[in-house]
Amino acid sequence: MMLALSGASVDGSLYTDVVDLARRSPAWFDDTVSVWSAYGLAVFAALMLAGWWRARRVDAAAAVTALAVPVAVVLAYLVNSLVKAAVHEVRPCRTLHAVTLEACPARTDWSFPSNHAAIAAAAAVALFLVSRRLGAIAVVAAAAMAASRVWVGAHYPHDVAVGLVAGALVSFAVMRVVLRSPEGLARRIAATRLRPLLVS
Structure with missing residues (x-):
């Protein structure tokens, strides 16, 4: 069963205020924010790679924990996408007909919840545990x-x-499962072709 949510009734006025402020802001600032919005997720990938590289120099259990970070992020993305597909909230740029810095996504590219925010938060929580x-x-x-x-x-x-x-x-739920027995997971992975991922 699909749900329908009118986001404008929740915080549409706040959204409009922010978008209007963006239109009045210096071009260099808007450009910086736009680039971050579009490509900033690459920073989280770099942080995950750095976390794994450092962890494998500690021990196999630490490396397993670091390798669990992208797994947690992918699962968070999948769960978030399922919620998005169920709610079907139309993007605010379409509902409120706002002039925005970013081109308005397709009508069937639903708005709630934000995948970018979910991925970023999942990476942050998992990385904090590493x-x-x-x-x-x-x-x-x-x-x-x-x-x-x-x-x-x-x-x-x-x-x-x-x-x-x-x-x-x-992300927290996934990492808690991994942290219960990282040594056991490390032994299992070490017995496979993935062993080089665990040790430097």
């Missing part, structure tokens, strides 16, 4: 990603807020 330093960087980057998606006009504020929560919860 490395406090990398996790702290990822938390700031995730907040910036969520804010940028509203700034460019792609999402309502509640889209990114729920995306952040959903991504964080799924």
Whole structure:
């Protein structure tokens, strides 16, 4: 059963205020935010790679935990996408006919919850359980990603807020399962062709 949500009734006025502010902001700032919104997820991939590279120099269990980060992110994305497909919230740029920095996505490219925010939050939470330093960087980057998606006009504020929560919860659940027995998982992986992923 499909649901229908009118995002404009939740925080449409706040969305309009943000989009209007973006239109009045300096071009260099808008360009910076737009680039981050479009390509910023690559930073999380780089942080995941760095976390794994550092972890494999510690021990196999740490490497397994680091390798679980992209798994947590993918699962968070899948769960978020299922919710998005069930809710069918039309993008605010279509509902409110706003002039936005980013081209308005197709009508069937649903808005709630934000996949960008979910991916960013999932990466941040998982990375924090691997490395406090990398996790702290990822938390700031995730907040910036969520804010940028509203700034460019792609999402309502509640889209990114729920995306952040959903991504964080799924990621935390996945990482908790892995952290129960990383040594056991390391032994299993070490017996396969994936062994080089665990040791430097």
